[in-house]
Amino acid sequence: MIENKYYQWYVNIIQNAISQQRVKKINTYEKHHIIPDSLGGLNNKDNLVLLTFKEHFVCHHLLTKFTVNRDRSKMIFAFWSMSNKWGRKNTTYRITSNVYARLKEEVATLISKNNTGKSHPVTDETRKLISESKLGNKNPMHGKAAPNRGIMRPGVGGRKKGTAWSESERVSRLIQRSQPGYYDYLKNPQRGKKISESTKGRLGAADGKQWVNNGLVETYAYTCPPGYILGRLPRLQTNKQGMKWYNNGTVNRQFKDNLVEQGFIRGRISKKQ
Template identity: 30%
Template structure:
């Protein structure tokens, strides 16, 4: 039954754990929390047959998936085992997770390392997009994502891809309001201002854009600081009457 796995010590530990659980003739509802585990993972051809299922405690289940990546030699299979292990680091209302923060951190790092140099197929990308469509991240999740991205710089290739993906997209009024709110009180660095200025050189706004800009400025009053900056920027410039 275990011929799909290599002959490592991890495989021996895994087999021992599965056999021990089976000898105990476990049943859900006997007062102990159990989770169903596929002995031979489904991605390796394992079925939902009773002979391929075993009840493990939350801790045993996590440790079983901790062992599985080292029980296979094929890189693709190893990656799948690491993805499953990464999913085991998340608790929910139906599943409890037991384990140390260190184990969780290592699990996530291993999966991250396995993804280096790996390119998603068009099919995989389509599946990811479909799975995330309509999902809204919680405030906590957004805060974590923001922290992980702080200080990171995108490559020119990544920027070009993002730019291409956003061409032709129309931002809703709600999204624009959120973007505006998130920028309130923020000040651009001198470097950012210089970059923004450089990207706008030679660009002429359309009549529609000018109209929108004019509409958005109606009723707004410049602060003394802003007026001083505008005045300083215009010094030395010559105006021509057409």
């Protein structure tokens, strides 16, 4: 403890409050430990004083100014706690932005210092317990289909549909994928076997579905909706219109009448033996 000006201000506020012989009133005074209980102060009449809300707040602020080392750390955390709940209890005083900012920085520094060098490793036993707690019926998603099953993502990487890759993204991805060994995992035979084993006996997303159309659009469904008929919409191959089969005695090819290559004659060669 340092007996500086802040200590003297603290003493003056306490002595002034004691001299007034205050009586506890709701929404007027709060009890304050003259020597904080976290610093060894007793919870008795001689160590308690009634302070106004503002005096109480200021005293806790002053305590951070004349305490040192571990005692100061305790006072900073106590003042931080009071600062965060102050607005919920009282409206007669507000902490300033500068005070809050300085206090926030000191609290963050203390937390960082207290945690430096500490580690909280997860043991294999703990990992096993966590895993077992999510198995089978204990998992809330057990036996349920994924909520996004059958729903197409809006775009590449979840982007809004129509969003293009930026040039920097393209370069970044190209560099990443061009690194030696990037695709080696695809060559692992165990990977293919594992995927195969995991899908055996499982119903596919298309099992039981069939194509239906209403003359304008087509879709994949288990049952034919009203206004739809079975089958897909016809594919109009405009690039094939007007083309006929020709052959040169070895292969069959399609040409338009005015674009037949030399050596080809009308008709197809049957490949049936």
